[in-house]
Amino acid sequence: MNSVNQYKSDNLSSDTILSVRNLEKTYPNGVRALKGLNFDVKKGEFLVIIGLSGSGKSTLLRCLNRLHDPTAGEILFEGLNITQVKGEKIKLIRSQIGMIFQHFNLIPRHSVLSNVLMGRLGHTKTWKSILGWFADSDKEQAMEYLRLVGIGDKANIRADQLSGGQQQRVAIARTLAQNPKVLLADEPVASLDPATCHSVMDYLKKVNQELGITIICNLHFLSLVRQYATRVIALRGGEIVFEGTPNEISDSWFKEIYGQSAKEVHIN
Amino acid sequence: MTSFRFKRTVFDSLCFAFLLAFALYAFIHPTENQLLDLTTNTLFFLGLSLIGALVSYFLSKRNIITWGQMIFAPSHLTHNSEELAWYQTLWGWQAAVTLVVLFAAGLLSTKFSIMDLLDEDGFNGAVRLFKGLASPNFSILPKAVVNVFETIFMAFIATALAIPFAFVLSFLTAKNVMQGPVSFSIYWLLRLVLNVVRSIEALIWAIIFSVWVGIGPFAGMLALMIHSIASLAKQYSEMVETVDEGPIEGVLSTGAGKLQMIWFSIVPQVVLPFISFTVYRWDINVRMATIIGLVGGGGIGTMLIQYQGQAMWGEVGCIILVIAVVVWLMDQASTYIREALK
Numbered sequence: 001m002n003s004v005n006q007y008k009s010d011n012l013s014s015d016t017i018l019s020v021r022n023l024e025k026t027y028p029n030g031v032r033a034l035k036g037l038n039f040d041v042k043k044g045e046f047l048v049i050i051g052l053s054g055s056g057k058s059t060l061l062r063c064l065n066r067l068h069d070p071t072a073g074e075i076l077f078e079g080l081n082i083t084q085v086k087g088e089k090i091k092l093i094r095s096q097i098g099m100i101f102q103h104f105n106l107i108p109r110h111s112v113l114s115n116v117l118m119g120r121l122g123h124t125k126t127w128k129s130i131l132g133w134f135a136d137s138d139k140e141q142a143m144e145y146l147r148l149v150g151i152g153d154k155a156n157i158r159a160d161q162l163s164g165g166q167q168q169r170v171a172i173a174r175t176l177a178q179n180p181k182v183l184l185a186d187e188p189v190a191s192l193d194p195a196t197c198h199s200v201m202d203y204l205k206k207v208n209q210e211l212g213i214t215i216i217c218n219l220h221f222l223s224l225v226r227q228y229a230t231r232v233i234a235l236r237g238g239e240i241v242f243e244g245t246p247n248e249i250s251d252s253w254f255k256e257i258y259g260q261s262a263k264e265v266h267i268n
Numbered sequence: 269m270t271s272f273r274f275k276r277t278v279f280d281s282l283c284f285a286f287l288l289a290f291a292l293y294a295f296i297h298p299t300e301n302q303l304l305d306l307t308t309n310t311l312f313f314l315g316l317s318l319i320g321a322l323v324s325y326f327l328s329k330r331n332i333i334t335w336g337q338m339i340f341a342p343s344h345l346t347h348n349s350e351e352l353a354w355y356q357t358l359w360g361w362q363a364a365v366t367l368v369v370l371f372a373a374g375l376l377s378t379k380f381s382i383m384d385l386l387d388e389d390g391f392n393g394a395v396r397l398f399k400g401l402a403s404p405n406f407s408i409l410p411k412a413v414v415n416v417f418e419t420i421f422m423a424f425i426a427t428a429l430a431i432p433f434a435f436v437l438s439f440l441t442a443k444n445v446m447q448g449p450v451s452f453s454i455y456w457l458l459r460l461v462l463n464v465v466r467s468i469e470a471l472i473w474a475i476i477f478s479v480w481v482g483i484g485p486f487a488g489m490l491a492l493m494i495h496s497i498a499s500l501a502k503q504y505s506e507m508v509e510t511v512d513e514g515p516i517e518g519v520l521s522t523g524a525g526k527l528q529m530i531w532f533s534i535v536p537q538v539v540l541p542f543i544s545f546t547v548y549r550w551d552i553n554v555r556m557a558t559i560i561g562l563v564g565g566g567g568i569g570t571m572l573i574q575y576q577g578q579a580m581w582g583e584v585g586c587i588i589l590v591i592a593v594v595v596w597l598m599d600q601a602s603t604y605i606r607e608a609l610k
Contacts, residue, residue, distance in 0.1 A: 065521060095523030105518030109536040118532060122523025130531050171518070178522055 017043045017182060017214050018064065023073035025059050025238075033059040035238040036073070041182075046208045046215045048225050048246075051235035052258060057218040060235070061184045064216070065097045066090050078181070095122030098175025098213075102187040104167040108160035112151065112170050115159050116142040119177025138177070145173040149203050165196035172203055176211070183207065185217040189224070201228050222249065222264055276336035277324050283335065283366050284320030285313055290369050327358070335362040400581025401588065408583050412571065412590045419567030420594065422485045423553035426492035431546060433497045437462065438504030439530055445508065466498035470556050471563060478564040488565025492553050503545045504538070511537045544606050551602040558591050 018041040025034040033056045041047055049057050062068040064075060066082065075083050082093050098119070106115045120138045121129055128134070146152045149169040154162065159170060168188055175183050185204065189197040205228055208215045219225055225232055226246045234242035234249075234257040242253050255262060289312075303309070327334050338346050338359045354360030384390065437458065439445050446455035473491035481487050515533040524532070561569015568591060575583040 067517060067520065091523045091525060093523075094521060097521075099518075099521035101514065101518065103514050105514040105521075107515050107519070107532055107536055109539075110532075118519055118524070119522050121519065121525075121528050121532070126525055126527050129528055174518075174522065184521075 015043045016040045017078060018216075019074075019076040020064075021074045021076070023060070023063060023075065024071045025056075025063055025068060026071045033238050034063070034070075037235075037238075037240055039233055039240065039243060041214060041216060042231075043181075043214055044208070044212050046205065046217070046228055046230045047233065048229035048231070049216065049218050049233050049235060050220070050222070050225055050257065055235040056238040057235055058186050061099070061186050061216065061218060064182075064184060065094050065099055067099075091122055095178055096180050097182045097184060098178050098180040099184040099186065100168065100171040100175060100188050102190045104164070104171050104191075106159040106167055106170055106174075108158070110159060111156050112146065112159055112162070113139070113142055113155040115170050116146060116173045116177050119174040122178065142173070142177050145176040146170075148176070148206075149173050163196075164192050165199055168192065168200050169203060172200075172207065176207065176213075180213060182214045182216065185215065187218050187220065190220060197224070204228070222254070225249075272340040272342065273328075275340040276328070276334065277321050279336035279339065280324035280327075280334050280362075281317045281320030283362065284323055285316035287366060287369055288316050288320075289313060290373055333357065333359050335359040335366070338363075397579075397581050401585035403582060404586035404589055405580075405582030406586055408575075408586055409590070412568065412587050415568040415571045416590050416594050418485055419557045419561065419569070420554060420598075422489045422565070422567055423492060423550060423557045426489045426557075427496055427546060427550040427553050430493050430496035430500055430549070434500035434504055435542070437497070437501040438508055439534075441501060441505040442508035444511075445526075445530065445534070462498045462501055465494060466502065468495075470495040470560060474560045474563050474565045483564035483566070483570075485566030488557060488560040488567065488569075491560060491565065492556060496549055496553060500545060500549055504542055507538045507541045507545075508534060540609050544609050547602050547605050551598050554598045555595055558595070 020037055020039050020041075023034050023037040024032070026032045037060065049060065051057050059068060063070045066085075070083055073083065074081055077093060077097075082089075085093065107118070117134050117138060119142075120134055124134060124138070143152060143155060146155055149172050151162075151166055151169055151173075154166065154170075159167060162170065171188075172183075183204075188204070189200050192200060201224060204215055204217065207213050217228075219229075229246050232242065232244060232246050232249065233240055234253075236257055241256055242249065249257075254264065324334055324336060328337065333346055354364070441455055441458050441462065443455065446452060470491050473494050474488055477487035477490045478484075481490065511534050515537065516529060519529050519533040557565065557567055558569050558572075561567045561571070562573045564570065568587060572584065572587045572591075575587065
């Protein structure tokens, strides 16, 4: 059984892509969302982070791509300290880390293809992107990624006319267009019905296994965790209370993570 | 001193000072020069207020309820043990007398005169004017129509030229876009400048511009444009500040820069409201363009004031009709377009 908060070794092995050390995030209103987190992420992992709402999952993910700024601690991305960088460097880091969200965060009035091309914004000159002059190779790749997630035929439809599951797949295609090394997923299926849930998680698994992209995913349901995760971290009150493989989550750990009166809900 | 006591004292002392000042004005009949002596008059009024404050204090010590006490004190302190009618109380008389005196002062100040209203010659002149308006002289209709087109285009160009400036300014004056110390100072400064520009009525701007570029539609157009830039920028920026955060996060997470973020995540969300505000502004500008003509802004307004100056009421009636039709049509079109945009 893995112990809580065990920070592995100080040597960064070559297959560690992300390393978090003593990460702290305190909001201006005084709320301590993250209290000294320590963990590593290996290349090609499908790491799932579980925990109650308010346990700090979303904050953690947003610190990793600097949408939020950490208050203290370090984040190392491929060995480079990205905690304090500013300006152009942040854009560079973000272009290598894709992110999908619970509410999809697409541009509703733009077409599906246009949304996928957003993934190339970090690699396209500003004036060209504003005029819509994306490279032909970019457009072809975007179409390929749309086909990969099974909605190649919807390329010219307005994004807000798709169903939830389809929109999330467009979001996945958008991150793929970045050719990222890591894909962050903040509760990607929390707004979807059970069947669509599995469909989207299957695409994430496909992206992880066929394209070798490391995935860090926040999830609510343990049954999904057991099906998709290679490793699990559980947060509670901004601290890590469990780190290990999905099988290792026993009943007692379940209660530790979710609270004494929690009962497991299965989605099929 | 607790809050209500302070407010009560201020109110009562002002009341008292006002009544005394009015009485003195009525009995002494100050000359124009005495009225213009601002320093003496202010000091005098302050002195009266001080006396009023003392009176108020004195009365409250005697537990006599003043009008100020009725208004500001909590209810348990304004309740009379014997159920008195207003005319049996001090505060009742204080209120009544003050209101009557206020009314009288108002009528005197506006030189209200029943005699002027009933004056036979004046009345006959008015009848002549209304008859003229009611039977418009359509011989000048062609000229009026030409001029009203000048006015409509003045409003159109003013709005159209204002759009690009207001568009850029809307992002520079939006709190959620201008974050960071340098940006915030720019935001603050621009907001201040635009507020000042907007407070100066377009009519005044027209006067300023007619001195600069000469009387005519160009001055009117510039005046409307400047005012429109400031008004549109404010309305636009309010929309920018209320956009959904989601698409912004989505675009930023790909490694996009600030301009890309604005163009792809904010602009699509505000396009429709922007168009709606712009159409509304064009509507307002058409109305204002007619008035601006009165101070030399060209178009139908200038034609109106020419005929009005010569008391040619038939012609004035025709022009008024033309203006009314245009404004009504513009209003219909504007409502129709904005409905379609929803």
